[in-house]
Amino acid sequence: MVTGDATCWCFAMPHAIPVPSTDKTKQAGCLCPACLQQLIDAQP
Template identity: 45%
Template sequence: MEKPLFPPPTNVCPACGAQFTCGMNAGETTCWCTAFPPLLAVPADEQTGSCYCPDCLRKRIEAAPPR
């Protein structure tokens, strides 16, 4: 069976409610979020999948104070 180009959504963003795919939850060896700098802690909300969607993560990183 051929692997789908885009895996189905596995998470819901706790900030905006968007559905998105976490590579780790989809069984991949990495996730798209590894391309971003590790500046934020993962939200601790088990009901939403505990990750931000790509847009919200990008916005939060851009708004974070410089380290």
């Protein structure tokens, strides 16, 4: 969404893992498509 798009490419991925919370002391980062797919594939 940094590029100004209305949505991120990850919106098209299955909703299989929770989004990290946005804690004020920690900043949630994005995953590349390959790393996100690995996490999704590893879910039971």
